[in-house]
Amino acid sequence: MKAQEKYREMSIAEFFAKNKELAGFSNPTRAIYQTVRELVENSLDATDSHNVLPEVKISIKEVEAATDDKPAKYEVAVEDNGIGVPPNEIANAFGKVLYSSKYVIRQTRGMYGLGVKAAILYSQMTTGQPVFIVSSTDSSDNIYYKKLLIDIKKNEPVIIEEGQLLKRSNWHGTKVYLTLEGDWIRAKQKIIEYIKRTALIAPYAEIVFETPENEIYYFPRVTKKMPKPPSEAKPHPHGIDIEQLKAMVSFTKTKTMLEFMVEEFQSIGEITARKFLESIGIDPNMNPKMLIEKGNSKLLQVVATGLRTYKNFRPPRSDYLSPIGEELIEVGLKRLFNAEWVKAITRQARAYEGHPFIVEAGIAYGGNIIPTEEPVLLRYANKIPLLYEEREDVSYKVVSSINWKLYNIEEPMPLVVLVHVASTKVPYKGVGKESLSEVQELESEIKNAVQEIARSLRLYISKKNSERTLREKIVTISKYIPEIARSLSILSIPPDKWGTDGKNNNEKIIEKLVKIVSKSIELPKIDGKEEDPEKIVRSVIANVKLEQ
Incomplete structure (x- = not known):
């Protein structure tokens, strides 16, 4: 037995x-x-x-x-x-x-x-x-x-x-x-x-x-500016399942379905509530407690399904969320990496399954960042650093799929990419909270955020390359200014006046040549800053030694 x-x-x-x-x-x-x-x-x-x-x-x-x-x-x-x-x-x-x-x-x-x-x-x-x-x-x-x-x-x-x-x-x-x-x-x-x-x-x-x-x-603390604290939110109807609806009905103090819709959910006014209840055939004056009475399971399911699928509810509100903010992300990246270029972006709020979320991204380039075969990825969810399961995360999928050569970034690349997701319900893959699921809306926002900053970086690198080329041109020309000035000085005055007059004449010619060369080349503005070509010309001339 x-x-x-x-x-x-x-x-x-x-x-x-x-x-x-x-x-x-x-x-x-x-x-x-x-x-x-x-x-x-x-x-x-x-x-x-x-x-x-x-x-x-x-x-x-x-x-x-x-x-x-x-x-x-x-x-x-x-x-x-x-x-x-x-x-x-x-x-x-x-x-x-x-x-x-x-x-x-x-x-x-x-x-x-x-x-x-x-x-x-x-x-x-x-x-x-x-x-x-x-x-x-x-x-x-x-x-x-x-x-x-x-x-x-x-x-x-x-x-x-x-x-x-x-x-x-x-x-x-x-x-x-x-x-x-x-x-x-x-x-x-x-x-x-x-x-x-x-x-x-x-x-x-x-x-x-x-x-x-x-x-x-x-x-140490490097700023006293803080993100705004998150606030408590009512649930959005698109994020409701049957069990959550049962719990809400059990605890509600409202007496009618119309009151229940308006009081217990976010962004639903009386007009929208009436239209929704009419669309699923529910009497606005019905007591919501009837949904959990014995024998009414089908009615409960009708309401739950209707809440998730009704198209005319307003999107979830995002003012409950607490993003880090572009300024704080840039401050943090500059402090930790001492990069030559840093930029961050906070995207507009979006939603998945009725849950609002905000994607933020930051990129740091150059400076003290050690070049690697792929970008260093910093992942965060609700301000939590995620260190394990990197290759399982949707952010890794996005960042590794980007062709960085299109943004003028060659391997090995001195590049750090930061991705932060703020949400009332982060789509973690497991209880360990180490990686985010491949939710389509989330993946799309991460890609858009990273690529938007990458385009700004491409512009920076292009201007920097252009500046380098022009700087090399200035240096090449400037090296010859002292020799040309001396030759012109000798040719422009009689031999018996080559002494003091020649020296003075030489200095005047150098000054004129410096002005001519400086005005002929305009360096590009990088992040709103423009280097003075004349300073470059004078620094080159200062290091040129002529043979007597």
């Missing part, structure tokens, strides 16, 4: 504990990188999303050396000066998977608060150590701390220790300390690169990073 299968419920915490690779914790190298990333992103969301100039401190310390059969253990600590976590929310915010302040339609770096909890679960599974959280809000007179674990079976926080201290300064923010198994040696370059790219995209932040070797990486 065959044994019967045993069934039991699995909590979401247990699911992630058993499938940690889904959240990017597949091995000790990825785990320590992912932990730093999740904590830093939470810190930045707690600061710049609330109009606070970020101050982020990161440290990694080895607390137990590696052995032949076990990786080393590290303490990862991240501190910020953000809004802090209310004391009554600390335990659930860090100890309950899928408990978050991010369950609204708003552009944030993280999704659903999964990342930090996954880091805590990994820490707990590899070292058994609790997470230590210290936090205080701006209005609080106290600093609160908690040590806690996550009850994996129940998905509940287990508080090991807690307390509060009287605040003796105006500090507010959050500090998180995690101990976990990791491979710093293999992860080092990725973590440093992640922090560099974070500093690039957030030049308004002050970031300090201390490595296990006590190396200090300091990225």
Whole structure:
């Protein structure tokens, strides 16, 4: 007789504990990188999303050396000066998977608060150590701390220790300390690169990073200008599915379908709502709760399908989004690469499946950029640097498909291309949030953004090449001015006056020749700047030595 299968419920915490690779914790190298990333992103969301100039401190310390059969253990600590976590929310915010302040339609770096909890679960599974959280809000007179674990079976926080201290300064923010198994040696370059790219995209932040070797990486704030914070958005009807519609109907306080359409969705007025309801045969006065009553599943499906396919809704609003902005992208690229030419663009908002998005791109060329066979690609989504799975990303597909020779760029090329996508719902390929899907609308916008800047770069390079040719012409001609002037001076006066008069005459002829040559050649303006040909002529003449 065959044994019967045993069934039991699995909590979401247990699911992630058993499938940690889904959240990017597949091995000790990825785990320590992912932990730093999740904590830093939470810190930045707690600061710049609330109009606070970020101050982020990161440290990694080895607390137990590696052995032949076990990786080393590290303490990862991240501190910020953000809004802090209310004391009554600390335990659930860090100890309950899928408990978050991010369950609204708003552009944030993280999704659903999964990342930090996954880091805590990994820490707990590899070292058994609790997470230590210290936090205080701006209005609080106290600093609160908690040590806690996550009850994996129940998905509940287990508080090991807690307390509060009287605040003796105006500090507010959050500090998180995690101990976990990791491979710093293999992860080092990725973590440093992640922090560099974070500093690039957030030049308004002050970031300090201390490595296990006590190396200090300091990225000072270079501007106080910040992107506008994202705001909460109502859902757009084109992005609604049946389950989301059921949830909205369950929580709505509206009494009629007309009110429901106008109050619960963005960009729908009464006239549009009436026309839509008429098109799908729904009474405007019907109570929306009827959609989730037993036996009305077909009616619910009719409404959900109608919402996604109705053509006369206005496009999703984009004013909820928080792009970085052209100025900040250019500031970041100039600081990190010291390039000779930098330009950025922020495209107009578009939408896919009812979700608004904005594509931004930047290109840095020349200067200290090391030439490579293909452009260095910097990928960002909602201001998050994406370092892994580059070749799986739609941005790589676009950038690698461009024939850069058409833009006067030869291999190896000193070229950096930055792509940033801001959206209330970024189309990631997986929970690890490392690459973006090939959504047609997104791919088209990325291509248009990169090519628009590339055309400006082509113009710059063309003018630069033209300037180089003209400069060589000026130099060639200018080399002969002293010799020609001396010959003309000798020929223009009698031999008995070749002394002082000859010298004076020679200088006058040189001056006239300098003016003639300078006026005959006009150098092109590059980025609004034009070099003075006369200065070039005089600098060449100054280095010419005539034989006596």
